[in-house]
Amino acid sequence: MRSLTGPQAMTLTINGDARQVVVYPGETLLYTLRGDALGLTGAKPGCENGDCGACTVLIEQMPVKSCMVLTVEVEGSDITTVEGLQHAPIQQAFIDHGAFQCGYCTSGFLMVGHALSQQPDHDQGRLVEWLRSNICRCTSYQEITDAVRAVCSEIES
Amino acid sequence: MIPFDLFYYRPDTVDEALQAYGDLVRQHRHPAFYAGGTEILTRSRVQDVHIDAVIDLKAIPSLRIHRDDGQTLQLGAALRLTEVADLNLWPLLTATADRIADYTARRQITLGGNLLSVLPYREAVLPFLLMDSAKVELATQHGLQTRRFADVWDTALNLNPGEFLVSLRVDSQEARNLTFRSHKMTRLDWIDYPLVTIALAQPASGRVRAAFSGWNSYPFHSSTVDQILSDVSRSPQARAADAVSNMPMPAVSDIHGSAEYRQFVTQYTLSDMLTELEES
Incomplete structure (x- = not known):
C-alpha cells in the first residue's frame, strides 16, 4: 500500500520531460503545474470546480480537468500541457x-x-x-x- | 487543492483499505474513501467536507471488475462512467450514465462515486432501482457481503462508516431482455443538472417500471407510478398526467425550475417516452 503524508518529492513526466517536484498529497495537478517549480501556467484556473475545462491537460493522451485530480494520483503517468503542443x-x-x-x-x-x-x-x-x-x-x-x-x-x- | 494537510493512502487490496480506515479512525483522523475524487475535491475547496485522509480505492482490482458470464453482470465501483459506457455491458446503464456531467468529467467520475454522491441527482442509480435482481457487494469490517440493492437503498445507499462499495451485480438475462428509454431534461444547456431524468424499462412480458431523478432530493422508483404507466388501456398522455399527479413526493422548486415547470416537463417527457417504448 502506498501511503503519503506531508511534502513528497516525486518525478512527473510532463511534455516528455522528467520533472522533479515536491508536492503535498492534497495538491491538485493544476496547482502543481502552475507553481513556481514547474511554472506551466498554460492550464488556467477557471471555476476550479470541474465545470469550465480551462485547466484541461492530457493524461495518457486523454483530456482531464487538472483541478479535478490530485498530483499524487498521476505520478508515473504521461502528462501533456498546452506548452507541449508547440x-x-x-x-x-x-x-x-x-x-x-x-x-x-x-x-x-x-x-x-x-x-x-x-x-x-x-x-x-x-x-x-x-x-x-x-x-x-x-x-x-x-x-x-x-x-x-x-x-x-x-x-x- | 484540498486546503489542509492530507494523508493519502492507496491500498492494493480490500483488506488493506479496511485496515487503513480502521487505523486512521483510531488515530482520531477523519478518512474518506476516494476514487474519482470529483466530489471530494470540489466540496473540500469550499470547506463543505471535513476530511483529513483519503483512501484511494482505484488500485484494488475487485473495484475495477467488469464481466458478464451470461448469468450475472458485474461492474466494479471504481469503473469510470466513460468506461461503463465504452464497455456497454448494460445498455440501459450506458444510456443513463452517459448523460451525467460532461465527457471529461465522466472520465473522472466513477460508478460508485455517482451512486454514493451527496448530490440529489445520482442518475446512475436509476437502472438499479428498476431491477429486482440488483445487488451490491460491500466491503465491511466483517468481510465482503452481498446484499440486495433494495435492502441497502432508501433515499441513498446506506453504508456504515468504514464500509465501501466494491461492485454491483444484476441478472444478465433480466438486464438484456429489457426494452428501455432513458431521458434527461435540462433547463437550457445540454450539460447541466437535470430538471428530471427518467429511466423506463419493460421486460418482454411485464409492466413498465420507471425511476426518476431530479424530481425531488433523491432518485426514486414507485410501484404506484409503475401501475399507472402500465395500464395500456389508456393513452400515454393520460397515463403520464396521472403518474405526475401520483408521485410519492412533491416536485421540488429550485434554481433549475419551479415545481410546476418540473411537473410539466416530466409529464410530456414521460408521455413521449411511453409512446416510444411501446412502439419499439
Missing part, C-alpha cells in the same frame, strides 16, 4: 478560424481538440460531445468547432 496542427487551425476572443479558455479547448484529433474515431457526434466539456464565455463555439473539425478532417485525409 507546432501542433490544432494551434494553426485556431488561428486560421479565429477560434478565440479573450483566450482564457483557449488552452483547454486546444487540449481537447488535440486529443480528439489523435483518436481513431472523431465523428461529428464525438466532436460535439468532447467539446461540450469546455466553456467559452466569449461564445466562440462555432469557430472552435470549425477549427477542431478542420484538424480532424486533415488527419483523416
Whole structure:
C-alpha cells in the first residue's frame, strides 16, 4: 500500500520531460503545474470546480480537468500541457478560424481538440460531445468547432 | 487543492483499505474513501467536507471488475462512467450514465462515486432501482457481503462508516431482455443538472417500471407510478398526467425550475417516452 503524508518529492513526466517536484498529497495537478517549480501556467484556473475545462491537460493522451485530480494520483503517468503542443496542427487551425476572443479558455479547448484529433474515431457526434466539456464565455463555439473539425478532417485525409 | 494537510493512502487490496480506515479512525483522523475524487475535491475547496485522509480505492482490482458470464453482470465501483459506457455491458446503464456531467468529467467520475454522491441527482442509480435482481457487494469490517440493492437503498445507499462499495451485480438475462428509454431534461444547456431524468424499462412480458431523478432530493422508483404507466388501456398522455399527479413526493422548486415547470416537463417527457417504448 502506498501511503503519503506531508511534502513528497516525486518525478512527473510532463511534455516528455522528467520533472522533479515536491508536492503535498492534497495538491491538485493544476496547482502543481502552475507553481513556481514547474511554472506551466498554460492550464488556467477557471471555476476550479470541474465545470469550465480551462485547466484541461492530457493524461495518457486523454483530456482531464487538472483541478479535478490530485498530483499524487498521476505520478508515473504521461502528462501533456498546452506548452507541449508547440507546432501542433490544432494551434494553426485556431488561428486560421479565429477560434478565440479573450483566450482564457483557449488552452483547454486546444487540449481537447488535440486529443480528439489523435483518436481513431472523431465523428461529428464525438466532436460535439468532447467539446461540450469546455466553456467559452466569449461564445466562440462555432469557430472552435470549425477549427477542431478542420484538424480532424486533415488527419483523416 | 484540498486546503489542509492530507494523508493519502492507496491500498492494493480490500483488506488493506479496511485496515487503513480502521487505523486512521483510531488515530482520531477523519478518512474518506476516494476514487474519482470529483466530489471530494470540489466540496473540500469550499470547506463543505471535513476530511483529513483519503483512501484511494482505484488500485484494488475487485473495484475495477467488469464481466458478464451470461448469468450475472458485474461492474466494479471504481469503473469510470466513460468506461461503463465504452464497455456497454448494460445498455440501459450506458444510456443513463452517459448523460451525467460532461465527457471529461465522466472520465473522472466513477460508478460508485455517482451512486454514493451527496448530490440529489445520482442518475446512475436509476437502472438499479428498476431491477429486482440488483445487488451490491460491500466491503465491511466483517468481510465482503452481498446484499440486495433494495435492502441497502432508501433515499441513498446506506453504508456504515468504514464500509465501501466494491461492485454491483444484476441478472444478465433480466438486464438484456429489457426494452428501455432513458431521458434527461435540462433547463437550457445540454450539460447541466437535470430538471428530471427518467429511466423506463419493460421486460418482454411485464409492466413498465420507471425511476426518476431530479424530481425531488433523491432518485426514486414507485410501484404506484409503475401501475399507472402500465395500464395500456389508456393513452400515454393520460397515463403520464396521472403518474405526475401520483408521485410519492412533491416536485421540488429550485434554481433549475419551479415545481410546476418540473411537473410539466416530466409529464410530456414521460408521455413521449411511453409512446416510444411501446412502439419499439
